Amino acid sequence: MDVLFENIVVITMDDARPVLSHGYVGIEGKKISYVGEKPPETKAPCVVNGSRRLLMPGLVNSHSHLPMALLRGFADDYNLQTWLFDHIFPAEAKLDERCVAAGIRLGIAECIRFGIVSSTDMYLHLSQVAEAVLESGFKANITNALLCLDMSKFDFEKDRGTIQVREVLANYKGKGNGRLTVDAGIHGEYTSGPEAWRKSVAFAEENDLRFHLHLSETKEEHEGCIKRYGKTPTEMFNECGVFTRKTTAAHGCWLTENDMAILASSGATVAHCPISNLKLAAGAAPVMKMRAHGLNVALGTDGVCSNNNHDMFEEIKTAALLQKYLSGDPSVLPAYEAIKMATVNGAMGQGRENETGKLVPGYDADLIMLNLDAPHLFPLNDPCAAVAYAARGSDVCMTMVQGRVLYENGEYKTIDVEKVRYEVENYVLPLLKR
Numbered sequence: 001m002d003v004l005f006e007n008i009v010v011i012t013m014d015d016a017r018p019v020l021s022h023g024y025v026g027i028e029g030k031k032i033s034y035v036g037e038k039p040p041e042t043k044a045p046c047v048v049n050g051s052r053r054l055l056m057p058g059l060v061n062s063h064s065h066l067p068m069a070l071l072r073g074f075a076d077d078y079n080l081q082t083w084l085f086d087h088i089f090p091a092e093a094k095l096d097e098r099c100v101a102a103g104i105r106l107g108i109a110e111c112i113r114f115g116i117v118s119s120t121d122m123y124l125h126l127s128q129v130a131e132a133v134l135e136s137g138f139k140a141n142i143t144n145a146l147l148c149l150d151m152s153k154f155d156f157e158k159d160r161g162t163i164q165v166r167e168v169l170a171n172y173k174g175k176g177n178g179r180l181t182v183d184a185g186i187h188g189e190y191t192s193g194p195e196a197w198r199k200s201v202a203f204a205e206e207n208d209l210r211f212h213l214h215l216s217e218t219k220e221e222h223e224g225c226i227k228r229y230g231k232t233p234t235e236m237f238n239e240c241g242v243f244t245r246k247t248t249a250a251h252g253c254w255l256t257e258n259d260m261a262i263l264a265s266s267g268a269t270v271a272h273c274p275i276s277n278l279k280l281a282a283g284a285a286p287v288m289k290m291r292a293h294g295l296n297v298a299l300g301t302d303g304v305c306s307n308n309n310h311d312m313f314e315e316i317k318t319a320a321l322l323q324k325y326l327s328g329d330p331s332v333l334p335a336y337e338a339i340k341m342a343t344v345n346g347a348m349g350q351g352r353e354n355e356t357g358k359l360v361p362g363y364d365a366d367l368i369m370l371n372l373d374a375p376h377l378f379p380l381n382d383p384c385a386a387v388a389y390a391a392r393g394s395d396v397c398m399t400m401v402q403g404r405v406l407y408e409n410g411e412y413k414t415i416d417v418e419k420v421r422y423e424v425e426n427y428v429l430p431l432l433k434r
Helices: 066-071 080-092 097-113 126-136 160-172 194-207 219-229 233-239 257-266 274-279 287-292 312-327 335-341 344-350 383-390 417-433
Strands: 003-011 019-028 031-036 046-049 053-057 059-064 116-122 139-143 180-182 184-186 211-215 247-251 269-272 296-299 367-371 396-401 404-408
Touching: 003 383, 019 383, 053 383, 059 097, 059 247, 059 269, 059 296, 059 312, 059 344, 066 097, 066 417, 080 219, 097 116, 097 126, 097 396, 097 404, 097 417, 116 344, 116 396, 126 139, 126 160, 126 180, 139 160, 160 180, 160 184, 160 194, 184 194, 194 233, 211 233, 219 233, 233 257, 247 257, 257 287, 269 344, 274 312, 287 296, 287 312, 296 312, 296 335, 296 344, 312 335, 312 383, 335 344, 335 383
Parallel strands: 003 046, 003 053, 059 116, 116 139, 139 180, 184 211, 211 247, 247 269, 269 296
Antiparallel strands: 003 019, 019 031, 053 367, 367 396, 396 404
């Protein structure tokens, strides 16, 4: 045993014993080796006193565009169509590899500061994203999604997303001790067409990839698809075989009962992004109905340009409160279940359900520690309620991935944040303002 956290409040996310009031957690190498309420017999050279601290699994961000940290506050208070086509797509067209190299590091730094250990990410210049993930010690499922606004000009092999996913598969697959996973991606139904989806399915099957896509985020998107094809986006994707691959479908605000049944039967995950969807007035995902269908529902931040941060504790609280309001029942989506969406369910959506999301022996040592000294976390009558309804990302004082500390008490161990800030201020922002 290399490290022992002793006498600490532990939220394990193991249903058999979800909370330990005075727990002990041992780390050996990259793995959790001990979890219990009594000290282990094995001694550790490094012992962390857990007084007034809380230990829990690191959070999983199930839908993000991390380099969009560059566009924080860039285009606020618009509806999604205006925001995306009039502001975001033109801005992103200016971003080169150097911009994305800075943006992905800024995004990862914010994630580990707020206790996120893994993210399902979709963005441009994928090799730069892969490099930063490996360098930082972070975990991620990454893709550059297929996008073609004029299908008459579509060529799958010449598509930017296809080219970049192929490059990353060739150069990075298997690196990072399993921390980096490459997914196939489709931006959305309204930004491509059936020919593209079928070829993307064949590509995913050939390379054994999962899918990451946007699905029924807005009423306009959902109803526009029905007008075009007579079917919902979920029904169209299903007809083209998309859900034969394990899929993370972001948003799902306008899913029908039949859509939910299709997704549930395929083993898909819906990444609920409550803050982004509320800010864009896109809609409120029917999470309780999804869960009733047996769907795995996880949580995501979306990009910070529509959020405007990567604080998953805000997502946990907002998700729980939104479902209570929509149902008129304060007992739905209780604290523990809301936290599960950001840990266990997120890990399942990434295909990492046997490695992260819980503090149990044999899992990767992907964990975070919260400082309980703040007045808003005292008294600690119920640790799960404190995490779900009172905690903030800024309460995280340590983030560890595979036994390696990435952030601790204001210090970023793997990312030169000042260098990133310099790049953003002196290269990225002048480029965007031209």
